Amino acid sequence: MTQASDLPTIAFIGLGIMGGAMAGHLQAAGHLLHLSSRTRAKAASLIAAGGVWHDDAGEAAAAAEIVITMVGLPSDVEGLYLAPHGLIARARPGAVLIDMTTSTPSLAVRIAEAAAARGLAALDAPVSGGPQGAQSAKLSIMVGGTEDAFTRVLPVLQRMGTNIVRQGGPGAGQHCKMSNQVVIAGTITGVAEGLAYARRAGLDTERVLQAIGTGAAGSFQLTVNGAAMLRGDFAPGFMIEHFIKDMTIALAEAEARGLDLPGLRTALAQYRRLAEAGMAREGTQALAKAYGA
């Protein structure tokens, strides 16, 4: 058993499917957790194991050396960090704040600046790997912020992920995540269209997957989401509404730099149509339905 007293106290805010699993690893490693989330019920097992509940996120932050947030939308992040009695206003001197939500790079920069003005360090550290990666502590973590703050919290991040790379200064973690999502948008479009083609041509789609899955068409998306499309399994690993959020951010950031991404625009338009048709909370593999699956 690790001695809890040696380890920094952590405030963990946002205990959904991702955050709950990530906080669990930190607690198991011996960190004392201060917890806050929209729904207290989601913290029950963490509280039972010694975590301290706070109705107010700022209060949780004030009790910890490291503050981690894993919430929903950039507007949630903005409210949490920058409100008058928010995390930056309440955090202890010398604390490091880590936003692991996928959010906007420009907000990450604003948060880092506001934090620095109060003598705090803030990192943006979005993840990929989904619920499975969170549960198995094998997330990829893409970090933006100072080298110093990164080094200080790396042992904590290593409890949650395996591929942890500092991408640059504030916002660079979010930009890297956006790059990741843009790649996925094109890839899953190719997967959905290629399998739709095969089905419409009258082929045995399972046999097609066997033939093309290991070669130049091969991808994580084809292996995992392509197979789910063929099974008709549209339960969310990663929800369409979250993917739309990410793609919308990426498109705006690209446009702000004069970069046109027609493949991303195509994917986003397809997903928006699915969301409007009531599929916002299905998994991203439900893109197959845009092609008649």
Place this chain on the structure above:
Amino acid sequence: MTQASDLPTIAFIGLGIMGGAMAGHLQAAGHLLHLSSRTRAKAASLIAAGGVWHDDAGEAAAAAEIVITMVGLPSDVEGLYLAPHGLIARARPGAVLIDMTTSTPSLAVRIAEAAAARGLAALDAPVSGGPQGAQSAKLSIMVGGTEDAFTRVLPVLQRMGTNIVRQGGPGAGQHCKMSNQVVIAGTITGVAEGLAYARRAGLDTERVLQAIGTGAAGSFQLTVNGAAMLRGDFAPGFMIEHFIKDMTIALAEAEARGLDLPGLRTALAQYRRLAEAGMAREGTQALAKAYGA
């Protein structure tokens, strides 16, 4: 040493980068080859090793039990097979003809029908894996045609590939290859756009590749062509002009079935612009240039 006399004699027509390597494996396995190609010089080493040259492809076919073609365009395939003195007219009774060119499914059906009318069997058997796959005899081979003909020539196909799947009747091999190309079109678009985003956001693109390459964004295209994009290496593994040919066929086949593939349309439009700008003979990874690389 295999006894050549036990093995069927093979006519191999089309000795480019792919066909030359594939024919070499058959010769090395002990098959007597009858050779024909647009350029005799490309057959030199095969002739030196015992292959028999024919100026006329029909004459080569008339001398063999199995006829394999690996040429350029569907129009080349049509001319070879269906001309009055072409392969079907000249092939021996009982011969199996295998077109390994990526061509149109509908042409494959026409060829199979014309072959059957003369008591011959024809298979469509396009490949994926590129020059490397051809050289290492590790091609994926997607086959359409009768089970009987497939079974008869499987030992020959196994000399050239490792993942050999019969997809259905005549044309099914070509349809499977089209499905493969549609998946790749979306995937490489995602790769080019995601890396362009990262570069434009000021990230270290090599470090981004390290962070995203093994997770949900991972693919053969990201690992191989993404890395080539970052190196600025646009030499062809697979040429843009050939990819345009394939995507054009796939789009027409999809449209004929009332299936809209906006991702494929986007990719094809990007590649056509590159071809018009003089990049038709660069590798498909030159798609990066459409995004300012």
